[in-house]
Amino acid sequence: MNALQDSLIELIRRTSAEIPDDVQKAILDSLEQEKKGTIAESALKIIERNIALAKQKSQPICQDTGSILFYVDCPVGLDQIAFEDAACLAVKKSTKKGYLRQNSVDSLTGVNDGTNVGPGSPTLHFHQHRSDEINVRLVLKGGGCENVGAQYSLPNEKLKADRDLNGCRKAILDAVLQAQGKGCGPGILGVCIGGDRATGYEFSKRQFLRTVADRNSVPELDRLEQDILTTANELGIGPMGFGGKTTLLGVKICAVNRLPASYFVSVSYMCWAYRRQGVTLNSKGEISKWLY
Amino acid sequence: MVECWSAAHTGGDHSLTPTLHDSWSRLILMIQLISPFTVDKVRELKVGDPVEITGVVFTGRDAVHKYLHEGGELPPGVSLRDGIIYHCGPVVLKDEQGNWKVTAAGPTTSTREEPYQAQIIKQFGVRGVIGKGGMGDRTAAACKEHGCVYLHAVGGAAQVLAECIRRVRNVYFLEKFGSPEAIWEFEVEKFPAVVTIDTHGNSLHKEVLAASQAELAKRL
Numbered sequence: 001m002n003a004l005q006d007s008l009i010e011l012i013r014r015t016s017a018e019i020p021d022d023v024q025k026a027i028l029d030s031l032e033q034e035k036k037g038t039i040a041e042s043a044l045k046i047i048e049r050n051i052a053l054a055k056q057k058s059q060p061i062c063q064d065t066g067s068i069l070f071y072v073d074c075p076v077g078l079d080q081i082a083f084e085d086a087a088c089l090a091v092k093k094s095t096k097k098g099y100l101r102q103n104s105v106d107s108l109t110g111v112n113d114g115t116n117v118g119p120g121s122p123t124l125h126f127h128q129h130r131s132d133e134i135n136v137r138l139v140l141k142g143g144g145c146e147n148v149g150a151q152y153s154l155p156n157e158k159l160k161a162d163r164d165l166n167g168c169r170k171a172i173l174d175a176v177l178q179a180q181g182k183g184c185g186p187g188i189l190g191v192c193i194g195g196d197r198a199t200g201y202e203f204s205k206r207q208f209l210r211t212v213a214d215r216n217s218v219p220e221l222d223r224l225e226q227d228i229l230t231t232a233n234e235l236g237i238g239p240m241g242f243g244g245k246t247t248l249l250g251v252k253i254c255a256v257n258r259l260p261a262s263y264f265v266s267v268s269y270m271c272w273a274y275r276r277q278g279v280t281l282n283s284k285g286e287i288s289k290w291l292y
Numbered sequence: 293m294v295e296c297w298s299a300a301h302t303g304g305d306h307s308l309t310p311t312l313h314d315s316w317s318r319l320i321l322m323i324q325l326i327s328p329f330t331v332d333k334v335r336e337l338k339v340g341d342p343v344e345i346t347g348v349v350f351t352g353r354d355a356v357h358k359y360l361h362e363g364g365e366l367p368p369g370v371s372l373r374d375g376i377i378y379h380c381g382p383v384v385l386k387d388e389q390g391n392w393k394v395t396a397a398g399p400t401t402s403t404r405e406e407p408y409q410a411q412i413i414k415q416f417g418v419r420g421v422i423g424k425g426g427m428g429d430r431t432a433a434a435c436k437e438h439g440c441v442y443l444h445a446v447g448g449a450a451q452v453l454a455e456c457i458r459r460v461r462n463v464y465f466l467e468k469f470g471s472p473e474a475i476w477e478f479e480v481e482k483f484p485a486v487v488t489i490d491t492h493g494n495s496l497h498k499e500v501l502a503a504s505q506a507e508l509a510k511r512l
Contacts, residue, residue, distance in 0.1 A: 046452050050446075050452045059396055059451060059454075060451075062449075063380070101383045101396070101471075102472065110469075114470070114471070144401040173508060177504060181424070181447075182401055182424075234507060236504050242486065242488075272448060
C-alpha cells in the first residue's frame with residue numbers, strides 16, 4: 001500500500017501548491033479586464049505572483065489548506081477501508097511536511113492535535129464504476145469561502161423568489177451580494193437546485209470538479225450559469241471586494257430531484273485559490289495520469 | 293492613483309514616504325507605514341491608500357479575540373499599544389536548527405472578530421488591524437474614535453505575504469490555542485495592504501456594498 005500512500009501525498013502536495021491550469025487561465029483573463037492602476041488590478045497581480053511562487057516553492061497557495069475532500073471513483077471490489085487508512089496516513093504526513101496546515105480542531109474541546117485526522121477529516125466520497133481505474137480527485141476548500149456559502153428555501157418572500165428558475169437566479173445573486181469580498185473573490189460558484197439540506201450542499205460542491213470552461217449540457221442551466229456570471233460581474237464588487245469588474249470567474253449549477261415540500265437552492269463559494277487536482281492510479285496505486 | 297505624500301522626510305519620522313513596489317501596479321505609489329505606528333501616522337491614512345507595513349505585528353484570530361474580550365491577559369512580552377494585530381493563522385514549521393520558518397501566511401476573514409474588535413482596539417491601544425473581507429460598523433466607529441485603521445491584505449496570497457515576514461520573534465499560547473490560533477510575533481518588511489477603513493469614518497466595504505446592492509436591484 002506504500003505506493004498508494006505516496007501517490008496520495010503527491011496529490012495533496014500538488015493540490016495545495018499548484019492551481020489547476022483552467023483556473024489560472026481564468027484569473028489571467030480577468031487581469032486583462034481590470035482597469036490599469038486600480039486596487040483591483042493590483043490585487044490580481046499579487047494573486048498572479050502568489051500562484052507562481054507557491055508552485056515554485058512547493059508551498060501552500062493559501063495558508064488555510066481547507067477541508068480535505070476526496071472524491072474516489074473506484075472499481076468494484078476496491079478495499080475502501082484500506083484506501084481510507086492510506087488517505088489518513090497521507091494526510092498526517094502531508095501535514096508534517098507543511099503541505100497542509102494543522103487545520104482540524106475538536107469542536108467540543110477546541111483541541112487541535114496537529115494531525116488533520118479526526119471525525120469528518122478527511123472526508124472521502126466513494127463511487128463505484130465498471131472500470132479497473134481508480135480516479136482520485138481532491139478538493140481543499142478553505143474556511144473563508146466556506147463561510148459565505150448559503151442555502152435558500154424557496155419561496156423566499158424577502159427576495160421575492162418563487163419556485164422557478166427566476167427565483168433560483170434571485171437567490172444565487174443574493175448569495176453573491178452577501179458574500180461581497182469575504183470569500184476571497186473572484187470566486188467560482190457551485191450551485192445545486194433541489195435535494196435536501198445535506199445533499200444540496202454536497203452536490204453543489206461536486207460542481208467544483210468541473211473545469212471553469214466546461215459548459216452545462218442542460219440548456220436552461222447553461223443559460224442560468226452564463227446569466228449569473230455576467231450579472232455578478234456587473235455589480236462592481238471586484239477582486240477581494242475592492243470594487244472592479246471581476247467578481248466571479250465561473251458559475252456551475254446542477255439540479256437534482258427534490259421532495260414536493262422542499263425547494264432548496266444551495267450555493268457553495270470557492271475562492272480564487274481554487275485547490276482541485278486529480279489523478280488516475282494504476283493497480284499498484286501509482287499515478288498514471290493527472291486529470292486537470 | 294493615490295495622492296502622493298508630500299516631501300520625503302529625512303529625519304526621524306520618515307515612515308510615510310512613498311515608494312514603488314513591483315507586486316502592485318507600477319502606477320500606484322505605496323505609502324510606507326513603518327513602526328512605531330503612532331496615532332498621528334494612522335490618522336493621515338485614508339480609504340484607498342495602498343501601504344507597505346514594516347515593523348512588528350502580532351497575529352491574533354478567533355481564539356485570541358474571544359479570550360481577550362472575556363478579560364484574558366496578554367502574555368508577558370506582548371504589547372499591542374501602538375501596535376498592529378494581524379488576523380492570520382500561518383503555516384509555521386521548525387527547521388533542523390530549531391528555528392521557526394513561516395511557509396504560508398495570508399489573512400483570515402476579519403468579520404468573525406467584529407463582536408470583539410472594537411473593545412480590543414480601545415483597551416489595548418491598537419493602531420492597525422490587518423485582515424481580509426472588512427469589518428462592520430462597531431469596528432469602524434472604534435477606528436474613528438481611538439485612532440486605528442483596517443488594513444486589507446489580499447486573501448489567499450499566502451506566499452507573497454510570507455515573503456514579507458523577515459523573522460519570527462516569538463510565539464505565545466502555542467499549546468493553549470494550537471498553531472493557527474496562537475499569537476505569533478512577526479517582523480514584517482514592506483507587507484502590502486490597502487486601507488479600507490480609516491480614522492475619518494470611511495469604509496470601502498460600506499461603499500462597495502451599497503453600490504453593488506443598487507446595481508443588483510436594477511437587474512432583478
